[in-house]
Amino acid sequence: MPFLGHLEEFRWRLVRSSVVILAFAIVFFVFTGWILEHILLAHSYATFPTYILFGKLGEILGLGQNFYAGEIPITFQSLKPTEQFSSNIFFSIVGGIIISFPYFFFEIWGFIKPALKNTEKNAARGIVLFSSVLFFIGIGFGYFLVTPLAVQFFGGYQMHEKFENNFTVHSFLSLIVMTTFFTGLFFQLPVIVYITSKIGILSSDVLKKFRKHSIIVLLVLAAVITPPDIISQIMLTIPLMLLYEMGILIAKRVEKKRKKAAV
Numbered sequence: 152m153p154f155l156g157h158l159e160e161f162r163w164r165l166v167r168s169s170v171v172i173l174a175f176a177i178v179f180f181v182f183t184g185w186i187l188e189h190i191l192l193a194h195s196y197a198t199f200p201t202y203i204l205f206g207k208l209g210e211i212l213g214l215g216q217n218f219y220a221g222e223i224p225i226t227f228q229s230l231k232p233t234e235q236f237s238s239n240i241f242f243s244i245v246g247g248i249i250i251s252f253p254y255f256f257f258e259i260w261g262f263i264k265p266a267l268k269n270t271e272k273n274a275a276r277g278i279v280l281f282s283s284v285l286f287f288i289g290i291g292f293g294y295f296l297v298t299p300l301a302v303q304f305f306g307g308y309q310m311h312e313k314f315e316n317n318f319t320v321h322s323f324l325s326l327i328v329m330t331t332f333f334t335g336l337f338f339q340l341p342v343i344v345y346i347t348s349k350i351g352i353l354s355s356d357v358l359k360k361f362r363k364h365s366i367i368v369l370l371v372l373a374a375v376i377t378p379p380d381i382i383s384q385i386m387l388t389i390p391l392m393l394l395y396e397m398g399i400l401i402a403k404r405v406e407k408k409r410k411k412a413a414v
Contacts, residue, residue, distance in 0.1 A: 164258040177248030194302040201299040238321045253283040293334025300383040342399030348405045355402035373401040
């Protein structure tokens with residue numbers, strides 16, 4: 152296929168993906184009230200499952216009621232005439248991207264797959280499912296662990312008792328949606344390693360060589376999407392480090408199969 156033919160195919164794959172994302176975004180928009188009350192604003196209530204779980208763990212560890220979340224002093228406001236509508240569009244589109252991620256990755260992989268050899272296609276069998284599972288595990292990890300810590304920290308932090316946490320609608324929704332979304336993307340690390348090792352950009356030796364450097368990079372990434380406290384950063388960094396080690400094993404497996412094919 153000529154170069155323009157590849158561009159045309161890629162364009163149609165993006166068009167189909169956009170249609171699916173838009174369809175889910177419309178569903179999110181229609182059910183805005185329910186989604187806000189039960190999903191996006193759930194972190195602002197002391198009854199959120201993670202807060203209750205932490206409280207019970209505190210009792211088990213003999214720490215009493217110290218880990219139970221009290222009422223989070225947050226109120227919300229809309230400062231611009233268009234803020235609520237634009238925020239509604241924003242979280243609907245991101246929600247559409249999250250739900251349609253398996254199909255989006257399926258389209259991207261369908262564009263890449265014809266360039267692979269049959270042995271490489273067989274080795275990559277199930278990669279769409281593997282990538283989707285990792286993504287939604289990351290989404291769940293971000294939503295139930297990382298985001299609650301962020302809301303607890305920023306919602307309860309006050310420089311002075313006269314300063315109230317009166318967040319804008321968009322700023323709060325951005326905190327919830329983007330923290331969760333980026334955590335899901337970070338969990339794609341093994342998939343990225345697999346694809347780049349297949350292409351020959353990365354190798355297990357390179358990943359091992361920069362293992363110490365990767366810890367710093369992962370800490371910085373964790374610091375970007377988590378509140379500035381060491382506990383939440385460590386909670387995100389640990390699974391990312393485990394995923395990095397998984398990437399090394401994946402790169403080794405790719406290299407092993409490449410050597411066998413060359414014999």
